[in-house]
Amino acid sequence: MNIHEYQAKEVLSSFGIPVPRGRVALTADQVERTAREMGGRCVVKAQIYAGGRGKAGGVRLADNPEKALEAGKDLFGRVLITPQTGPEGLVVRRLLVEEAVEIGKEFYLSITLDRNTSRYCIIASAEGGMDIEELAAKSPEKIRMLPIDPFVGLRSYEARKVALGLGLQGRICEDCVRLMLNLYRCCMEKDCSLVEINPLVVTRAGWLLAMDAKINFDDNAIFRHQDYPEMLDYTQMDPLEITASEFDLSYIKLKGNIGCMVNGAGLAMATLDMLKEYGGEPANFLDVGGGASKERVAEAFKIILQDSDVKGVFVNIFGGIMRCDVIAQGIIDAASEVGCTLPIVVRMDGTLVEEGRRLLLESGLDVQYTDYLGDGVEKIVKMLQES
Amino acid sequence: MSILVNKHSKIVVQGITGRAGLFHTRQCREYGSTIAAGVTPGKGGTRIDGIPVFDTVEEAVQTTGADVSLIFVPSSAAADSILEAAAAGIGLAVCITEGIPVRDMVLVKRCLQGGAMRLIGPNCPGLITPEECKVGIMPGSIHQKGRIGVVSRSGTLTYEAVKQLTDIGLGQTTCVGIGGDSVIGMNFIDVLDLFNQDEETEGVFMIGEIGGGAEEEAALWIKKNMKKPVASFIAGLTAPPGKRMGHAGAIVSGGKGKAEDKISILKESGVSVCRIPTQMGEAMLSALNG
Numbered sequence: 001m002n003i004h005e006y007q008a009k010e011v012l013s014s015f016g017i018p019v020p021r022g023r024v025a026l027t028a029d030q031v032e033r034t035a036r037e038m039g040g041r042c043v044v045k046a047q048i049y050a051g052g053r054g055k056a057g058g059v060r061l062a063d064n065p066e067k068a069l070e071a072g073k074d075l076f077g078r079v080l081i082t083p084q085t086g087p088e089g090l091v092v093r094r095l096l097v098e099e100a101v102e103i104g105k106e107f108y109l110s111i112t113l114d115r116n117t118s119r120y121c122i123i124a125s126a127e128g129g130m131d132i133e134e135l136a137a138k139s140p141e142k143i144r145m146l147p148i149d150p151f152v153g154l155r156s157y158e159a160r161k162v163a164l165g166l167g168l169q170g171r172i173c174e175d176c177v178r179l180m181l182n183l184y185r186c187c188m189e190k191d192c193s194l195v196e197i198n199p200l201v202v203t204r205a206g207w208l209l210a211m212d213a214k215i216n217f218d219d220n221a222i223f224r225h226q227d228y229p230e231m232l233d234y235t236q237m238d239p240l241e242i243t244a245s246e247f248d249l250s251y252i253k254l255k256g257n258i259g260c261m262v263n264g265a266g267l268a269m270a271t272l273d274m275l276k277e278y279g280g281e282p283a284n285f286l287d288v289g290g291g292a293s294k295e296r297v298a299e300a301f302k303i304i305l306q307d308s309d310v311k312g313v314f315v316n317i318f319g320g321i322m323r324c325d326v327i328a329q330g331i332i333d334a335a336s337e338v339g340c341t342l343p344i345v346v347r348m349d350g351t352l353v354e355e356g357r358r359l360l361l362e363s364g365l366d367v368q369y370t371d372y373l374g375d376g377v378e379k380i381v382k383m384l385q386e387s
Numbered sequence: 388m389s390i391l392v393n394k395h396s397k398i399v400v401q402g403i404t405g406r407a408g409l410f411h412t413r414q415c416r417e418y419g420s421t422i423a424a425g426v427t428p429g430k431g432g433t434r435i436d437g438i439p440v441f442d443t444v445e446e447a448v449q450t451t452g453a454d455v456s457l458i459f460v461p462s463s464a465a466a467d468s469i470l471e472a473a474a475a476g477i478g479l480a481v482c483i484t485e486g487i488p489v490r491d492m493v494l495v496k497r498c499l500q501g502g503a504m505r506l507i508g509p510n511c512p513g514l515i516t517p518e519e520c521k522v523g524i525m526p527g528s529i530h531q532k533g534r535i536g537v538v539s540r541s542g543t544l545t546y547e548a549v550k551q552l553t554d555i556g557l558g559q560t561t562c563v564g565i566g567g568d569s570v571i572g573m574n575f576i577d578v579l580d581l582f583n584q585d586e587e588t589e590g591v592f593m594i595g596e597i598g599g600g601a602e603e604e605a606a607l608w609i610k611k612n613m614k615k616p617v618a619s620f621i622a623g624l625t626a627p628p629g630k631r632m633g634h635a636g637a638i639v640s641g642g643k644g645k646a647e648d649k650i651s652i653l654k655e656s657g658v659s660v661c662r663i664p665t666q667m668g669e670a671m672l673s674a675l676n677g
Binding site for chain 2 (some may be wrong): 084250275276285
């Protein structure tokens, strides 16, 4: 789960990590007022669920409150397109107004899961502000990684080694040790899958400050944190993906025109690969899950049809826990409810497949049925090419 | 022979009285597995379908001699259940539960380190030794006894692969679903190693997907150690970067975890990789024929 930069900074601040003075603004007037409070000179930062904002023009330095107002007026409602947003971009509805800080030196610091060791890991680099993945690819020797033993947690001496490795000395080094310990505590207590400070800066005045911050929460741990759902900004999310998540469906919008409904994430990915291989373009990833009811299957089908790019639907089910008759009934219910006229190809196998096939064929729906995956993919791709 | 489970395995089901727990307990039993006991705290002393239910795994093990645990406990309590199984002296725990917080699994993994218990999963379909023992949620009917080992990060895609193997005349020694999360118990290499040592297994089919580096590591291990032919399919060739494709572990981020990279390193290691999921059976056959 994503949150905005200003929310991430509030979280970090609550763990004693220093962040610039600032406030979120929802209107241009609020931007101006906050700029005044900051003493005139400030930074206005677009809050979207994606990185790369600076290069896309989403971060403005304003010398005075009037300029801040101008930046606010220009940024609100603007669609920012960055390498992380996709071509549609994301619309700016919130701005973070912060004091402008004189930067001495920049660093990179984060904690995330290291899958190789199955431990959380501190990642640090003296090359701050850079995209860490780019840096990892180009000069991995500039990145320090420290896996943390969950039994004992991050220890001061370990953090000190990392801080010294960044070239920090004396009081600032010790400040950084404390910051890292707090960052680890934050990561654990808040169930973060990522806490990232990039850049972490030493100001000209000689203080550490988290200039930019990113936090992702572990979706599986949301049940432990009642406040997380309230932090979500739905304007930053695909409406169909929001609806899907309400029904516990894993749905991702893609660029093509073939709507897909599959059970199981691996099989769903493989089905998309197969469609592409045969010259088709999938419109979505949708894992209808293991033990879905016919109502949930119907919802899934309706979500697929709500996407106006969809010109045909391919259903691929290998019933294990999932029964083919339940899938068939869900499709029939949804298609008759919304009056679907698009071509539909259904491939089913596994538990109660005969019953599922019978239901579909007797439903009167214009459904092409097949027992074979390859055959089904060929059919739907061909039907769309012809129409 | 087979790996991990066989007709002598005695299973205790943790969370046996839940909806999913009971349904799959019955399915496993119907397949021929020995369900020795169930565990649901607060329901000790009762019976369900004639199976004795205990409050703790320890009691279940002491009373029935169960050595394999199948876990259906909800995600908020599943980590505890895995640790309980380990403490009770269970040899193999299979955790079907999906949605366990990463922090919990990091701790579980650390606790199990150096211990005797093996863990499969979480968020997995479990494992099956055809015609002997099913410890999981896969449809039993598609499996057939034979000489191919199957190891996979996926669920239904594994069923697809197994069906193709069976249809083409290649039965299986054991099929293991290791799970789609980012922190799991046994990994590809652990299972490949067992297949490598198993006298009956003549070849292995490995199903991977985008995200992480487990397939890459497995490829290097295969190149160095594997004495038997391996065929593979990797799902997610066309997955867009930055999007989590259903499984917690299935994401291409920062250019890492791409299917193309996994496929090329597997091929370099002598694995025969098919690019589309309808050719999994044939890929295994051609790998066997050399």
